[in-house]
Amino acid sequence: MVDLAVSRLGQSFANPVLLSSGPAGFGLELAPLFRSKPLGGLTTKTVTPSPRQGNPPPRLVDAPAGALNSIGLANPGLDEFLAQVLPELRELPTVRLISFAASDVQGVEAMAGVLGEAAGVDVLELNLSCPNVEGRPPSWDSASTRELVRAATRATCTPLLAKLSPDVTDVVPVAAAALEEGAAGLTLVNTVRGLRIQRDTGRPTLARMWGGLSGAAILPIALARVFEARRAFPEVPIVGVGGVTDLGSLLEMAMAGADLVGIGLAVMCDPELPWRLCVELKQWLCRRRISRYSQLVGCAHRGGVDVCRTC
């Protein structure tokens, strides 16, 4: 018997697979899948204080082994989310991780306070790293990260994940800043800032020029960030996101140190994939005679998969 359950962030996740923020929207389109089979958790699209229409189209373009998006945090805003979306989310039998962002300290504090009190919010994820909005992503530097995480944790006791950008030389100081200010864990990583150019016109393809690269192309980048953070913070809950498209990449993410693994772009292509990965993961662990998923987490730091095996 293999146990996929994960107890982290004060929650019992049925398995380590999450929908990461963005591609699955608020998860409601996937409700039939949630109601049929368990999934670890659902991370919502990022909610902001006021409604955002998002960036002008085109918002999506293919990239080698992935895609570049520039959605721009399109969302209905906090009030509409609380009134219309959250009641439906509460019906889904999974852990709900609510992603949120605001442009300043006051906004972050206010949102964390309101969301942290709302019924049905299990975990908060502070998005410090969207590459598709005005200004620099806060997690490009430790000081901004520290300030915003402090504001959020001052306002709520709900476990808070800090979602960080991969576009830094060293993620560890930024992660340390977030953890020192009370973040309960880390989500690593957001999309990688990228660009594509239309060859027939010579102009950037996306209307806002820059976009966030996701998909298999960024797996090695995400793995490196998760590995670095796990090495620096052995006990901290880590959600690994970036380039997980199949069982192999999910295993690598776990071995690098991810307690929970988010699926992003791949769920846009294949909505059933996260549920199928749970089945495949269980079978893989069973074949390897590893009785608990948690034994696999971070095994790359401990001498490899052989040390996980239980007879």
Add this chain to the structure above:
Amino acid sequence: MSISKGRRRTATPVAGSFFLCWQAAYLDRRRQSGGYAVVELIVEREARGQPGQFLMARTECGPALPRPLSLLWAEGKRVALLVKDEGQLRARMAEAPLGTRFDVRGPYGVPYRDAVEHSRRYVLVGGGSGIAPLRFLWQRHPELVESVAFGLRHTVDENFLPDTPLLIEELGQPTAGDQALHVWRPGLGLIACGPREMLRQLAAGLPERKGVYFALEERMGCGYGACQGCVVMTRDGPLRLCTDGPLVALDRLGW
């Protein structure tokens, strides 16, 4: 009919989630001409597609994002698509041997009949593979159709699209859009699907906005309304082409 099974297995669909599940589609027949192909696929479950709806399709070879392809027709477990032989997926559909497996899910999108007023008849204007949903509408709901103007850039065989008048849009000659503007008169509606340039010319040439609908295209992500990748901006705010489109009333577009 001979079908050779592909390598990838189809996962058992979760009850009530057919809309979200990939299903195998095997290339069964194909007609090619002038850089276009009509491909007929046999799908595992009845497609039940309506004119204007589309399937998301992919192959094992990529690209990462699946592609939306409008139905040319759908009958039971057989669906037909009209594709131009360009791009990874379309080129494969146009070139792969019969029996090749593709994956499809859907159908998605609002059927044209549900998106337009029924109090008027329409001039249908199709350009290139944009002919597909309009020809389907014409066949399925002739009571809505006043006339059709379908244009292709290259000459095709006589039987490529049987019983369908096709205008070959050679340089300097009238286009399908010109023809449509010629036959349109007040009181009629117009539904157009084709290149953005064709739609812009129609918008500029039409004296009325009421009763005019354009099928728009943007790079699509999920196809089921979650990712907001295929949004177009309208007077009423963002509109997701996959779930609220693909047909958009011209007076909402502000063109």
